[in-house]
Amino acid sequence: MSVVDRQEWDVVVVGAGGAGLRAAIEARERGARTAVICKSLFGKAHTVMAEGGIAAAMGNVNSGDNWQVHFRDTMRGGKFLNQWRMAELHAREAPDRVWELETWGALFDRTGDGRISQRNFGGHEYPRLAHVGDRTGLELIRTLQQKIVSLQQEDKKETGGYETRLKVFQECTVTRILKDERGRVAGVFAYERESGRFFVLQAPAVVIATGGIGKSFKVTSNSWEYTGDGHALALLAGAPLVNMEFVQFHPTGMVWPPSVKGILVTESVRGDGGVLRNSEGERFMFDYVPDVFKEKYAESEAEGDRWYEDPDHNRRPPELLPRDEVARAINAEVKAGRGSPHGGVFLDVSTRMPAEVIRRRLPSMYHQFKELADVDITAEPMEVGPTCHYVMGGVAVDSDTAAARGVPGLFAAGEVAGGMHGSNRLGGNSLSDLLVFGRRAGLHAAEHAASLAGARPVADDAQLDAAAAEALRPFSAEGPGADESPLPGEAEGAARMRGDRPPENPYGIHQELQQTMNDLVGIIRRRAEMEQALEKLAELRVRARRAGVEGHRQFNPGWHLALDLRNMLLVSECVARAALERTESRGGHTREDHPEMDNAWRPVNLLCRPADPTGGLAATDPVRGQIELVRETTPPIRPDLLALFEKEELVKYLAEEELYE
Amino acid sequence: MTTGTEEPPATEPRPRGGVRGSTRAAIAARHLRTDRWWLAPAGTAAGLLAFVVYSTWRAFADTHYYAAPYVSPFYSPCLAERCRPMHAGPNGDLFGSWWGISPAIIILIFPLGFRLTCYYYRKAYYRGFWASPPACAVAEPHATYTGETRFPLILQNLHRYFFYAALLVAAVLTYDTVLAFRDEHYGWGHMGLGSLVFLANIALIWAYTLSCHSCRHIVGGKLRHFSKHPVRYRAWRFVGRLNARHMQLAWASLVSVALADFYVYLLASGVFDDPRFF
Amino acid sequence: MSGYEARFRVWRGDVHGGDLADFRVEVNEGEVVLDIIHRIQATQAPDLAVRWNCKAGKCGSCSAEINGRPRLMCMTRMSVFDRAETVTVTPLRAFPVVRDLVTDVGFNYAKAREVPAFVPPAELGPGEYRMMQEDVDRSQEFRKCIECFLCQDTCHVVRDHEENKPAFAGPRFLMRVAELDMHPLDAAEDTGLDRKRTAQDEHGLGYCNITKCCTEVCPEGIHITDNALIPLKERAADRKYDPLVWLGSKIRRRPS
Numbered sequence A: 001m002s003v004v005d006r007q008e009w010d011v012v013v014v015g016a017g018g019a020g021l022r023a024a025i026e027a028r029e030r031g032a033r034t035a036v037i038c039k040s041l042f043g044k045a046h047t048v049m050a051e052g053g054i055a056a057a058m059g060n061v062n063s064g065d066n067w068q069v070h071f072r073d074t075m076r077g078g079k080f081l082n083q084w085r086m087a088e089l090h091a092r093e094a095p096d097r098v099w100e101l102e103t104w105g106a107l108f109d110r111t112g113d114g115r116i117s118q119r120n121f122g123g124h125e126y127p128r129l130a131h132v133g134d135r136t137g138l139e140l141i142r143t144l145q146q147k148i149v150s151l152q153q154e155d156k157k158e159t160g161g162y163e164t165r166l167k168v169f170q171e172c173t174v175t176r177i178l179k180d181e182r183g184r185v186a187g188v189f190a191y192e193r194e195s196g197r198f199f200v201l202q203a204p205a206v207v208i209a210t211g212g213i214g215k216s217f218k219v220t221s222n223s224w225e226y227t228g229d230g231h232a233l234a235l236l237a238g239a240p241l242v243n244m245e246f247v248q249f250h251p252t253g254m255v256w257p258p259s260v261k262g263i264l265v266t267e268s269v270r271g272d273g274g275v276l277r278n279s280e281g282e283r284f285m286f287d288y289v290p291d292v293f294k295e296k297y298a299e300s301e302a303e304g305d306r307w308y309e310d311p312d313h314n315r316r317p318p319e320l321l322p323r324d325e326v327a328r329a330i331n332a333e334v335k336a337g338r339g340s341p342h343g344g345v346f347l348d349v350s351t352r353m354p355a356e357v358i359r360r361r362l363p364s365m366y367h368q369f370k371e372l373a374d375v376d377i378t379a380e381p382m383e384v385g386p387t388c389h390y391v392m393g394g395v396a397v398d399s400d401t402a403a404a405r406g407v408p409g410l411f412a413a414g415e416v417a418g419g420m421h422g423s424n425r426l427g428g429n430s431l432s433d434l435l436v437f438g439r440r441a442g443l444h445a446a447e448h449a450a451s452l453a454g455a456r457p458v459a460d461d462a463q464l465d466a467a468a469a470e471a472l473r474p475f476s477a478e479g480p481g482a483d484e485s486p487l488p489g490e491a492e493g494a495a496r497m498r499g500d501r502p503p504e505n506p507y508g509i510h511q512e513l514q515q516t517m518n519d520l521v522g523i524i525r526r527r528a529e530m531e532q533a534l535e536k537l538a539e540l541r542v543r544a545r546r547a548g549v550e551g552h553r554q555f556n557p558g559w560h561l562a563l564d565l566r567n568m569l570l571v572s573e574c575v576a577r578a579a580l581e582r583t584e585s586r587g588g589h590t591r592e593d594h595p596e597m598d599n600a601w602r603p604v605n606l607l608c609r610p611a612d613p614t615g616g617l618a619a620t621d622p623v624r625g626q627i628e629l630v631r632e633t634t635p636p637i638r639p640d641l642l643a644l645f646e647k648e649e650l651v652k653y654l655a656e657e658e659l660y661e
Numbered sequence B: 001m002t003t004g005t006e007e008p009p010a011t012e013p014r015p016r017g018g019v020r021g022s023t024r025a026a027i028a029a030r031h032l033r034t035d036r037w038w039l040a041p042a043g044t045a046a047g048l049l050a051f052v053v054y055s056t057w058r059a060f061a062d063t064h065y066y067a068a069p070y071v072s073p074f075y076s077p078c079l080a081e082r083c084r085p086m087h088a089g090p091n092g093d094l095f096g097s098w099w100g101i102s103p104a105i106i107i108l109i110f111p112l113g114f115r116l117t118c119y120y121y122r123k124a125y126y127r128g129f130w131a132s133p134p135a136c137a138v139a140e141p142h143a144t145y146t147g148e149t150r151f152p153l154i155l156q157n158l159h160r161y162f163f164y165a166a167l168l169v170a171a172v173l174t175y176d177t178v179l180a181f182r183d184e185h186y187g188w189g190h191m192g193l194g195s196l197v198f199l200a201n202i203a204l205i206w207a208y209t210l211s212c213h214s215c216r217h218i219v220g221g222k223l224r225h226f227s228k229h230p231v232r233y234r235a236w237r238f239v240g241r242l243n244a245r246h247m248q249l250a251w252a253s254l255v256s257v258a259l260a261d262f263y264v265y266l267l268a269s270g271v272f273d274d275p276r277f278f
Numbered sequence C: 001m002s003g004y005e006a007r008f009r010v011w012r013g014d015v016h017g018g019d020l021a022d023f024r025v026e027v028n029e030g031e032v033v034l035d036i037i038h039r040i041q042a043t044q045a046p047d048l049a050v051r052w053n054c055k056a057g058k059c060g061s062c063s064a065e066i067n068g069r070p071r072l073m074c075m076t077r078m079s080v081f082d083r084a085e086t087v088t089v090t091p092l093r094a095f096p097v098v099r100d101l102v103t104d105v106g107f108n109y110a111k112a113r114e115v116p117a118f119v120p121p122a123e124l125g126p127g128e129y130r131m132m133q134e135d136v137d138r139s140q141e142f143r144k145c146i147e148c149f150l151c152q153d154t155c156h157v158v159r160d161h162e163e164n165k166p167a168f169a170g171p172r173f174l175m176r177v178a179e180l181d182m183h184p185l186d187a188a189e190d191t192g193l194d195r196k197r198t199a200q201d202e203h204g205l206g207y208c209n210i211t212k213c214c215t216e217v218c219p220e221g222i223h224i225t226d227n228a229l230i231p232l233k234e235r236a237a238d239r240k241y242d243p244l245v246w247l248g249s250k251i252r253r254r255p256s
Helices: A018-029 A067-077 A084-103 A136-159 A229-237 A284-288 A291-296 A301-309 A323-335 A355-361 A363-373 A429-451 A461-476 A491-497 A506-520 A527-544 A557-581 A647-653 A656-660 B039-061 B104-116 B119-128 B153-179 B193-210 B213-221 B230-243 B246-268 C033-043 C106-114 C133-143 C150-154 C171-182 C195-201 C213-217 C224-240 C243-251
Strands: A005-008 A011-014 A034-038 A166-170 A172-179 A185-192 A198-202 A205-208 A247-254 A275-277 A345-348 A382-391 A410-412 A604-610 A627-633 C004-014 C017-027 C063-066 C069-072 C086-090 C097-099
Touching: A011 A018, A011 A185, A011 A229, A011 A429, A018 A034, A018 A136, A018 A205, A018 A429, A034 A172, A067 A084, A084 A136, A084 A429, A136 A166, A136 A429, A136 C106, A136 C133, A172 A198, A172 A229, A172 A461, A172 A557, A185 A205, A185 A461, A198 A461, A205 A229, A205 A429, A229 A410, A229 A557, A229 A604, A247 A323, A247 A363, A275 A284, A275 A323, A284 A323, A291 A647, A323 A345, A323 A382, A355 A363, A410 A429, A461 A557, A506 A527, A506 A557, A506 C033, A527 A557, A557 A604, A557 A627, B039 B104, B039 B119, B039 B246, B104 B153, B104 B246, B119 B246, B153 B193, B153 B213, B153 C224, B193 B230, B193 B246, B213 B230, B213 C224, B230 B246, C004 C033, C017 C033, C033 C086, C063 C150, C069 C150, C069 C213, C106 C171, C133 C171, C133 C224, C150 C171, C150 C213, C171 C195, C171 C224, C195 C224, C213 C224
Parallel strands: A005 A198, A011 A034, A011 A205, A034 A166, A205 A410, C004 C086
Antiparallel strands: A172 A185, A185 A198, A247 A382, A275 A345, A345 A382, A604 A627, C004 C017, C004 C097, C063 C069, C063 C086
C-alpha cells in the first residue's frame, strides 16, 4: 500500500464551514500555504443553515451594549460553565470580525443611519445579532467563500496559479490525523469521495473545524455531514474532548410532516414577536421562568408585548429565555398532554404581525412551511418541538490559541471545539464563535507551522497502511485481505472474499444509533436509560465492525456511511458516559433523577479520552468501552470579570469556596 | 478530483455538443419533460404570427385608415404627401411626394423596432420561432449558438433608441386620443365608442412603453445610490412595478392597437357607424 | 393520505454509459423526492450516488432533473405527482456526469474565480461602512443565491453548446457581476476595473438571449433575468452603445 499521493502544505484545515474558512483565510494571510478539506462542495457547509444572526456587541441599535454585557449574557446562558477566557475573547473580538466581513463584501441589513442592523435574540440583553433576513449563515459562508476566491485571484496574479497557496479539496473526507514518533501532528489521511482514492496531505499544523455531531440523533436540525468527524479525529489523535454531555436541543424544530421532522424554525420568529402556545391556547412559557432569570423576564403577557416597542422600560417575554429552558418547557407541555396534534406546541406569528411583515422579515420560514408542510404561517400557527441542534462539548483547547491539548500542531475551532459556550449556547453566539476562534486557530496554526519550517514532522508508512486498511474494511467485512480494495469493476471479487456471516447494513446500524441516542440520551436523561444506551452502543460497535458495502469505491455513499459510523459511535459514547457521570441538571444536560443545578459541579469539567491510548479501536468490550472520563477542576474566573456581575447573581451559580476567593 | 478546481490544460480540445455530448449522462431523449411544454411557445408563435399577418395587410393596404375623428394608430403620425388630410390631425408632410407606397411603413418602423428589440418579445420569438430554446431543459435543434454577440442580433442593444422613439409615437397617439373626443364634424366635447377604444389603447401603450426594461434603467436603474436620488428611486420603483407585468402589457397593447386599427377600418369601410354617446 | 408504492426511474451509470433503472418504492405522507431517493439507497441500492446536504432548501446540493425539469430534490414534494405517474430522476444534463445523480460542477467554480472580487473602498476602514437599506436591496436579492447551479444547468447557452463554456459565465456568475456592480461601496472603478464592460467582453453577457429559463428554475425565486441580467445588459449598453450617455459622461462627471 502506502503508495498514495502525498502533498506538502503548511496548514491543513479540515472543514469548510465558517470556522474552517476563517481559519484558512487567516493562515494564508499569515503566509502559510493552506489546504482546506471538506466533505461537501465548497460553499455548502452546515453554516448556511444558520438563520438568526451573528452576535456582536456593536451597539448599533442600542448604544448601551458593549463587550462586558455580551460576556455576561454568554456566561449566564452557559450557566457559568464556560471557559471564561474564551467567552471574554469572543465578546471582545466579535465586532471586529463582523466589520471585517463588510470589507470582504458582506451586505447585512441596515439601520436607518446606514449601519449594520441588529436584532433581539434569546438570552441577549440588547438587540445584538447582525443579520441578513433569516439567511445570515448563507451570507457568512458566501462572504468567506468569496474572500477565499479573492485571495486565490491575488495568488494567480503573483504566481500564475489559483491554487498555489490556498486550495480547497472538496468532497474529500479525512479519516485519520497523522503524527510523527514524538506525537506531533504530521498531516492527514483522506479519501476523495468521487474516485475513492486515498491521499495524504503532510503538514505540521492541522485545524479541525468539522462542526457537530447531530447526525447521531434521530430528530435533528443537522445535515448528513454532522457525524462528529472532528471530535473523533482529535480523540483518536490523543486530544481529549470536554463538556460532551451538553447537547443543545433547539426548542423549535418542525414536527410535521415526518420527513422534515427536526428542520429548524429560527429563533428570530420569537425575537420578532412570535409566541408559544399549548393546545389550550395558553402562553405557557410564563410558568417556566427559572429562579435565576426571574428578575429579567416579564411576568405578564401585557408587559412582554410592550417590550417589543419599549425595551428600556419593560422586561422581555419568557419566549426569549435561553434555548435549554424553552426546549424543556415545550417537552414538559407535550408530556402533560397539552401538545399540538403532531406532538409539538404552537408557535404563532400569524396573530402577531401583518402577513406582509411576516413575509418580509421571515422569508425563508414562510417559504419552508409553505413548501414542505403546506402551512401558511401568515394565517395559521406553526407546530414546533425540540430538535437536536448543537453540541457545546468538543475538543479541549487553549483559550487563546485554539490549540488542542496534548497534541502539538492540532488546533480546533467552531462547534467542534469545546468550552466557549459552557453548558448552553446562546443563539447568535455560534457564528461569532466561528469567526473569532476560526481566526485565532488559523493564526496560531500558521505560526506553529512557521516555527517548524525546516524540521517538519513526518509520519511513518505504517500509519498510512493502517489508515488505508481501516478505511477499506467495509469492502471485505469480516473477511481476509482487507487491503485489496475493489476499484471499479472489482466489486464482485470483494464480495466473494467476505466470510460466511452476512455483513451488516450501515444504514440500518445508523438508524438504530439515532433511535438509541434520541430515546435514551435525549433531552431529558435518566440513569438507567443511559446505562442501557451504553450497552446498546457497545453492541452497535461490534456490529459496525462488520458493516459491509456493495459496489466499488467511486462515490459510494454506503461506504462513506460505514466509515462515518466509527466517528458517530465514538462521540455518542462520549455523550452518554459524560451525561451519566454528571449528576446535576445544567444547560443542555437535564437529569430527571438530578433535576437541580448543583454549584459544586460548576467548576468541574469532564474530559473524555480514548481508553486505548494508542488510538487503536480494538477495544469493543461492552463494559469498558472506548472512552474513559477524567474529572478536572477549571481555573477560577478572573476577578475583574467576576466583578462584572452583582454579588446576588453570583451566589446562584458559584460554589461557596469560589465566592470566598 | 470530484468537481475539480484545477485548471484544465490549455491544449485540451473543447468537446462540442449538448445534452447528448460524450461527457454528459447518457440519455438518448432530447428532454424528459412530461408536461405540455410546447404549449407556451406554440401559443406565442401563433399569436405573433396572427398579428404579423394582420398588420402587414393593414400597413400595406394604404386605405380605410381615417374615419373622422379617428385615425388608425398604424398611420399616425402620417408623414407623406399622399396621406389623407386629417383635420388638425397628425399630418406632417416630411417625405413629400416621392414616397409612393403606404405611409404607414414610415412610422411603423419605430413601434416595430421597439417591440422587436423589446426584452420580452425577444424571449417570445427566440423561443416561439427560433426554438432557441423551445422551452426550459428542452434541447434546441441548432448546432451552434452565438446569442446576441454578433451582427445582426448585437443590434438588440439599440433597444433604448427605439424606446425614445416609442415615447414620441406614444405622444402622437395620445394627441390622437384627445382628437377622438370630437365628433365627425370636428366639434369638441363629444364621445363615442371609438373614444373609449382609443382611450384603452393609449393607456395600454403607455403602460407597455413605460414598463420597458430600458426605461427602468434610464429612470433609476443605472444609479448606484438610490438614497441620494429619492425622486428617481420612487420613479424606478414605480416602473419596476409596471415592469413586473411587462409580458402581459406587451400582449394587451398588441391586441389593443390592432383592435383600434380594426375599429377605424370598420368605420372607414362603412361596415357600421360609430355609436356616439354625446 | 396514506402510504403508497410509487414507480421511479433513476439514472444510474457513469461517464462510460448508463441507463434509467426502475424502482418500486414506498411513499409516505409529506415526503419529498429526496426522501424517496434515500429510501432506494437504504433498501435497494446502497451505492446509489447522490449529493445532498441540508434537506431544507438552503444549501443547494441536491440539484437534479425530475421529469425533465431542473429542481432541488429536497423541495419537490411527492404530492405534486400523480400516484400512477412514473417519476424520472436524472443528473443535471449540462455538466459532465460523475456517477448516478452526481455531476462534476467544476465549471461553476472555475467561473466563480473569473469574476474579480469586491474591491473595498480605500478610504474606509472596518466599521466605517455606511450603506442605506435601499442601496443594498438589489445586491441582497442576488446574494440569496444558494448556488444550486440549476440556472447554469438549464441555460441553453451551455447546456446545448458545450463549446460556449469557455466564453460564457452563466446566469449565476453574470448575476454576481451585477451584484458587485450594484454594491454601493464597490471601488472597482477606482482600480480601473469596469465591471459593466467586462460583463460583455469577458463574461459573455452577449450570449444571453434572455429567454428566462434561469429565472424559471431558481428555487430562491430570484428575478435573475429582470433584475440582474437585463440591467447588466443596459449598463453594458451605456458603456458601449449609447453615445448620448458617453457624451454626457465626458461633459460633466458626477458621482451617481
